[in-house]
Amino acid sequence: MLRDGEVIIEAKNLNFAYESVVVVSDVSLRLQRKTVGALIGANGSGKSTLIRLLAGLLQPSSGQVFIEGVQLNDLAPRDRAKRIAYVPQSTSTVFPFTAMEVVLTGRSPYGGRFGFENKNDEEIALAALELLDASHLANRPITELSGGERQLVTVARALAQEPDVMLLDEPASALDLKHRTQLARALRRLSDERNITTLMVTHDLMLLDSVADEIVAMKSGRLIAHGRPEQVLLEEVLSDVYESRVRTFRNEERTFIWAEF
Amino acid sequence: MRARYAIPILLVGLFGAIAVGLYVGYQPVSWHALQTDPIARAVLFRLRLPRVIMASLVGASLALVGAALQAQFRNPLAEPFTLGVSGGATLGASLAIALGFGISFAGVPIIFIAAFAGAAVSVVLVYRLAHSGGGVMLPGALLLAGVVLNLCASSCVLVIQYIADYSRALQILRWLMGSLDVVGFGLIWRMLIFLIPGWLILAAYARDLHLLATGEEAAASLGVDVQRTERIVFVASSLIVGVTVSVGGAIGFVGLIVPHAARLLFGQDVRILLPASFLLGAAFLVLADTLARVAIAPGEMPVGAITALLGGPVFLLLLRRQRRYSAM
Numbered sequence: 001m002l003r004d005g006e007v008i009i010e011a012k013n014l015n016f017a018y019e020s021v022v023v024v025s026d027v028s029l030r031l032q033r034k035t036v037g038a039l040i041g042a043n044g045s046g047k048s049t050l051i052r053l054l055a056g057l058l059q060p061s062s063g064q065v066f067i068e069g070v071q072l073n074d075l076a077p078r079d080r081a082k083r084i085a086y087v088p089q090s091t092s093t094v095f096p097f098t099a100m101e102v103v104l105t106g107r108s109p110y111g112g113r114f115g116f117e118n119k120n121d122e123e124i125a126l127a128a129l130e131l132l133d134a135s136h137l138a139n140r141p142i143t144e145l146s147g148g149e150r151q152l153v154t155v156a157r158a159l160a161q162e163p164d165v166m167l168l169d170e171p172a173s174a175l176d177l178k179h180r181t182q183l184a185r186a187l188r189r190l191s192d193e194r195n196i197t198t199l200m201v202t203h204d205l206m207l208l209d210s211v212a213d214e215i216v217a218m219k220s221g222r223l224i225a226h227g228r229p230e231q232v233l234l235e236e237v238l239s240d241v242y243e244s245r246v247r248t249f250r251n252e253e254r255t256f257i258w259a260e261f
Numbered sequence: 262m263r264a265r266y267a268i269p270i271l272l273v274g275l276f277g278a279i280a281v282g283l284y285v286g287y288q289p290v291s292w293h294a295l296q297t298d299p300i301a302r303a304v305l306f307r308l309r310l311p312r313v314i315m316a317s318l319v320g321a322s323l324a325l326v327g328a329a330l331q332a333q334f335r336n337p338l339a340e341p342f343t344l345g346v347s348g349g350a351t352l353g354a355s356l357a358i359a360l361g362f363g364i365s366f367a368g369v370p371i372i373f374i375a376a377f378a379g380a381a382v383s384v385v386l387v388y389r390l391a392h393s394g395g396g397v398m399l400p401g402a403l404l405l406a407g408v409v410l411n412l413c414a415s416s417c418v419l420v421i422q423y424i425a426d427y428s429r430a431l432q433i434l435r436w437l438m439g440s441l442d443v444v445g446f447g448l449i450w451r452m453l454i455f456l457i458p459g460w461l462i463l464a465a466y467a468r469d470l471h472l473l474a475t476g477e478e479a480a481a482s483l484g485v486d487v488q489r490t491e492r493i494v495f496v497a498s499s500l501i502v503g504v505t506v507s508v509g510g511a512i513g514f515v516g517l518i519v520p521h522a523a524r525l526l527f528g529q530d531v532r533i534l535l536p537a538s539f540l541l542g543a544a545f546l547v548l549a550d551t552l553a554r555v556a557i558a559p560g561e562m563p564v565g566a567i568t569a570l571l572g573g574p575v576f577l578l579l580l581r582r583q584r585r586y587s588a589m
Contacts, residue, residue, distance in 0.1 A: 057481050078484030086482035093475050094337055097529045105475055109484050113468055116532065157479070 007068075008033045008197045009084075009165050014053055014063035016046075023049045024060070025221040031214070033164075034191045037199040038208050040232075041218035042242050047201045048089065048169050050218065054199070055086040055167045067165065081109035085158035087168040091150060096141035099153045103128055103138075106160030121160075128159035131186050133179070147174035155183065159190070166190070168200035180204065184211040205257045208233065217241045233257065267527040271540035275317070278544035282313040282551045287558050307445055314449055315441045316550040316564070317543035319509040320519075322456055324542020325535060326498045327516025328523070329463050332474035332531045333494050334391075336403055337579055340516030341502045344403070345383045345410030347513070350499075350506035352414040352421075353379020355433050359425040370507065373455060377503030383410050384495045441509055441550050441564060448508065455504045462497040463535060466490055471531035512546070512565045514572020519545055521575065 007030045016024040024046045031037055041047050052058040054065055056072045065072040067083055075083070085106070093102075106128070107121040117125075129135040134152040142150060151174050158166050166187070172180045184207050190196040191213075199216070202208070208215060208229050215232040217225040219241055225232045232238075233255045238246040245260040284290055286309060294301035327340035334344075341347045357375035390406035418437070422430045443449065463470075469490045472480035481487050505512075522545075523537040546564070549571070553564040 055482055057478065076484070077481075077486055081482065081484035084482075086478070088476070088478045088482075091476050091479060094335055095474055095524075095529050097475060101529065102475055105472055105479070105483060108468060108472060111468075113465060154479075161483070 006033045007031070008035075009054065009068075009199075010066045011050075011054060012064050012066070014050070014060045014065070016049055016053055016058060016060050023221050024053060027063075027218075027221075027223050029216065029223065029226065031165075031197050031199060033197055034195050035197050035213045036187055036191045036211055037197070037214045037216060038212040039199055039201045039216045039218065040203070040205065040208075040241060045218045045241075046221040047218055051086070051167045051169050051199065051201055054165075055084055056080050057086065078109045081161060081163075083163055084165045084167065085161040085163035087151075087154050087158045087166070087171050089169040089173070090147075091142075091154050093142060096143045098139050099129070099134070099142055099145065099149075099156075100125060100138040102142055102153050103156045103160050106157040109161065124162070125156070125160045128156040129153075131159065131189075132156055133182055148176060148179060151175060152179065152183070155186075163196065165197045165199070168198065170201050170203070172200075172202060172204055180207065187211065205233065205238070206255070209253060209255050219243075229255070267523075267533050267537045268540070271537055271544070275540050275544045275547075278547040279313055279317065282316065282547040283309055285551050285555055287554070311443045311446055311449060312441055312550070313547055314446075315443050315508070316546045318449065318452060318456060319441060319505045319512065320515055320546025320549075321539045321543035322460070322501045322505045323512060323515040324519035324523075324538040324545070325460060325463060326501050327542075328520035328531070328534050328538040329466075329470055329494055330498060330516070331520055332470040332534075333491060334403055335474060335477070337521065338404055338517070338576065339407075340514070340520075341380075341498070341506075342411075342511065342513040342516060343576075344387050344407040345414065346380045346387075346407075346499065346502050347506050347511040348411035348414035349383025349386075350376040350380040350503045351437065351511050352417050353377070353382075353503070354436065354507050355418045355421050358433050358436060359421045359429055361429070370451065372507045373451075373504050375503075376507040377455075377500050379414075380499035380503040380506070381496065383414065384499055386410060388491070388495070437510055441546075443508075452504050452508060455500055459497045459501040459504075460539070462493060463501075466494055466497075467532045467535045470494065470535070474529070474531050510563075510565060513569050514576065515542055515546055515568050517579075518568075518572045518575045521579065 009031050011027055011029045014024055014027040027050060039047050049058065053060050072080060103125040104117050104121060107117050107125065111117060126135060129138055132152045132155060134156060137145060137149055137153060142153060151171055155171055172183055175183060187198050188211055191198060212229055214227065215229055216223060217232055217237065224240065225237050233248060235246055235248050238257065247258055247260060249256040283305065288304060290301065290305055295305065323341060330339045330344060331337055353375040354372045357372050362371040387403065387406045387410055391403040422433050425433065469485045472483050472485050473490065477487060519542040520534060520538045523534055523541050527533050527537050549567045550564045553562040553567050556562050
């Protein structure tokens with residue numbers, strides 16, 4: 001049912017609990033190179049935790065994550081950062097770093113302990129901002145940017161890492177329609193042109209037929225569906241995922257989705 | 262890029278400050294007297310030079326630790342004084358004096374070790390207290406924990422003074438006031454044995470602190486071992502604060518205002534901020550101490566009073582600004 005190809009990131013039987021509350025339960029998942037994946041589910045279904053487990057920011061209570069067959073725990077943190085980039089749901093820093101300084105931190109896995117970013121790093125950082133139509137923010141203090149602008153800067157930092165896999169936790173939640181579409185297009189292009197695999201948590205279901213190759217649906221910590229958009233964006237699947245009466249309507253390759261009021 | 266010139270400019274500034282510190286005093290130095298009068302030479306080289314160097318070591322250390330802790334806690338109000346680290350060091354040292362350990366062991370003053378232990382305990386306590394909300398550290402909680410710890414530490418010092426016999430209580434009191442007054446270089450060498458490793462460790466973690474300042478999760482995803490970095494920075498900071506507090510007493514606000522001045526001058530990059538704060542802190546305390554020596558000459562003001570007079574208003578200003586930050 002899924003495209004054949006080289007598996008880049010794989011989770012095997014992941015379990016995770018905060019104290020005694022089980023948040024992720026026996027999740028196994030494989031994503032191929034160049035895939036744009038979307039992770040959907042109701043609030044509190046374990047999406048963010050799963051993304052963090054895949055990014056190596058949380059240690060599973062059992063199970064493993066592999067990147068191209070290598071277990072994540074066997075990689076040094078800085079080597080991991082060259083392969084997997086993570087975009088958190090929100091970033092808050094009290095210090096007025098410029099957007100460019102923040103994006104440049106994405107280059108740090110490639111630099112030494114001492115020393116600064118070089119010309120090449122600066123070009124990569126600027127290109128990342130340009131790809132997201134955010135280069136005008138480069139010299140603005142991050143503390144003075146709107147939530148959406150900050151999200152763009154955070155995504156640009158992840159791009160500057162030049163990773164194989166990008167894991168994004170609701171990257172578009174604070175973006176307007178224009179930037180949301182732009183971000184989606186950028187992720188699509190990154191996968192097509194630079195072979196980057198993406199998995200993003202999103203509630204923006206209507207954009208998914210245009211962007212996503214695969215959709216992963218979670219409910220109560222478990223995966224309940226994984227397939228192409230037309231296999232997952234179905235009334236019975238979505239109604240189960242969101243535990244409410246969801247209606248869909250397909251027209252010209254687009255699925256329109258709404259919940260009954 | 263202004264940052265590129267930060268270090269040369271600050272080096273020049275530091276040498277200027279040292280020159281001022283050497284020249285200004287109850288007895289101004291004259292070139293002629295230096296060549297002919299052995300007493301004038303002794304005043305300059307045995308009294309004034311060690312004192313200026315002591316002031317620069319203490320100032321550099323406190324400012325460096327302030328810059329590191331601000332990045333580490335992502336809190337512009339963090340510094341050894343506000344986090345209760347100085348208070349812990351003071352308690353440790355007072356306890357050592359009260360128990361009669363005000364002496365050296367193998368050339369190393371026991372007070373150094375006791376103050377280091379006190380600083381380390383309080384930094385761990387503050388961290389634990391502020392972190393006990395499910396991993397999230399609230400800026401307010403952090404400072405509150407620091408204030409409470411400082412209060413506890415100073416109450417304990419009072420109790421110790423009350424219980425200790427008269428001469429030791431007096432010794433604690435004299436020591437609490439702190440002084441940068443030293444004769445000769447013996448104590449300075451002994452301090453450097455502890456300070457230089459501490460400085461080097463913080464310098465080695467400048468990159469990780471820079472990433473931490475942009476956000477904890479971001480730093481972790483960029484390959485920083487957050488827990489390890491935090492532990493190492495805590496140990497190095499405690500070591501530095503312990504030693505400086507053992508000698509100079511709790512000199513407040515240097516660790517707060519100097520890093521902020523460095524930020525205003527040279528931007529936010531922690532890799533520049535650490536050396537810049539180090540040099541600026543040295544110059545600042547040399548000048549503050551010079552002021553302390555001459556303001557009410559022939560008497561002398563405690564240098565901590567001068568730094569607090571300058572630092573208090575800066576702290577309040579930053580507190581006003583932080584309200585805007587925390588609304589995000």
